[in-house]
Amino acid sequence: MTDKAPWVTYRPELKVLDCTIRDGGLVNNSHFSDDFVRAVYDTCVQAGLDYMEIGYKNSPRLFPESEYGPWRRCDEEDMRRVVGDHDPVATGLKLTAMADAGKSDWKTQITPAKDSVLDVIRVACYVHQIPEAVDMIQHAHEQGYEATVNLMAISIVQEVEILQALEVFVETPATTIVVVDSFGALYREQVDNLVGTYLAAMEGTxxxxxxxxxxxxxxAFANTIEAIIQGANRADASMAGIGRGAGNCAMELLIGFLRNPKFKLRPILRLLQDEMLKLREEIEWGPSVPYNLTGQLNRHPREAIKVREGSDPDNYVAFYDQQVRDI
Amino acid sequence: MTDKAPWVTYRPELKVLDCTIRDGGLVNNSHFSDDFVRAVYDTCVQAGLDYMEIGYKNSPRLFPESEYGPWRRCDEEDMRRVVGDHDPVATGLKLTAMADAGKSDWKTQITPAKDSVLDVIRVACYVHQIPEAVDMIQHAHEQGYEATVNLMAISIVQEVEILQALEVFVETPATTIVVVDSFGALYREQVDNLVGTYLAAMEGTxxxxxxxxxxxxxxAFANTIEAIIQGANRADASMAGIGRGAGNCAMELLIGFLRNPKFKLRPILRLLQDEMLKLREEIEWGPSVPYNLTGQLNRHPREAIKVREGSDPDNYVAFYDQQVRDI
Incomplete structure (x- = not known):
């Protein structure tokens, strides 16, 4: 038991973000009904969660209404249809949206915070997109948002580049830098190393x-609690673990682990029972064998997604052979 | 990265045990067909696994043929029907059976090793059954078997009792003492503590x-690799994670993690595809919400099993309320 996470108490500064609609939207082109988004929102409030990510602020050119639901663009009127005038103080919940470098018309999509229900813009980028990400962080900050950054796919980035990226991000107004295991490839010791590296880069800031x-x-759950134990103060999770491919850390596991009495598990179980089971009949997520394999091989899950959506989703041997040949 | 598990190499002394038939038998009263057991056996051989646990050596009085399949008793003729004369040297695989203290007629059921296809008897006991377990270990050893011991449900045993149990077991001929998280309740730091405690007690033996x-x-997978990293040299896993309630560590994940080239993933994937998917249509295992909850509460999964087998398996809120009331 480390000093950082005494077993029987809790760290008040640890905050939980629900990414159900945002990451889950990668499974269904962000086609969630208003009722579903409202149910998630109500659950986040009742469960005492700190942030709800209601979708992406990504480009309507790349993600047109004809193919993608409103939660890929998060126009103000769409969000307000669900959350009304949303009061972060009364609810204890801040709303966030993610903007992807290279996929967001952020100069026009991210408008002044005072006119938005959003409190936080989470900028996401790959290592080759850092300059744009820095501009996006700066822009979001100037518009009055809290800005954070998700440097993605770090399991395939060399440490020297990660260190350089951290040096750059530390100089921005970003309040949080997120360790992102995009491929579900990291083991515990690697999570320890990365969280330690990030914490060291941010010391005193x-x-x-x-x-x-x-x-x-x-x-996902094991690595999330590991990062928390090592000192990460922001944790992402989603209801029933919904998210692209194998999904994310399940909120019901994370909240069952955390000891802060402000977090309530019961409303989350209600949502799982009333909403997530229905959704599972329509769309698939979770760690099936093809995702196990791309995780083990430290690869983007796109090939596994293709197989799971195809006509022979359980031909594990054929998928394995193809992946091994492709090395 | 610790010295104990350098990332890019492997520990030859680390051995893997498949408990598909034994622990999986708790889901279906050990009613596996001979063909299925043979498929698992062939897979274990092809995958280079070290041990296969083919069932329980438990009492025919308590587990009669009218209700329980042969793998609850593992009579010699049943095993031989599937594995013939089984050669542990030629196959590289040793066969094990588990005998439960309090449930096994071990004096009559565990007969001389020279006449058996079994190489290893794994004795399982709760903390109040240690004296019988010691006698069982001694008996199995005298009959010519390698004997090991699983002290179960240690997440509800006080450390002083665990230390006393270890002192006792160290004096027996048992070659291995297994850290058993019966309730799926342990977190990583607890696994570290327990494996460290066990290793210290066995130092030099x-x-x-x-x-x-x-x-x-x-x-299960996270805790298994954690124990390995800390120095555990015997790891249990099962195909597709089959096992009572929420199941065990999935073999396909463990073998994907281990770096010893003698282990082969492909035959395991073949079994998952050809056999385990069919089985999943007949019986249920895996970490659904009721099991999440009993794990979080450090309780025996029996109530969760009852709910999952009942008429309202997805009423998570009612189950939660019942569990909370019962505290």
């Missing part, structure tokens, strides 16, 4: 380290 | 520490 894990190897 | 994890909180 007042910035926080976050964790966003994927469940390809059934390690 | 040549005995090994094992790990047997349950997946109630999706932590």
């Amino acid at each position: 007042g910035k926080h380290v976050g964790i966003h894990a994927h469940n390809n190897q059934q390690l | 040549g005995k090994h520490v094992g790990i047997h994890a349950h997946n109630n909180q999706q932590l």
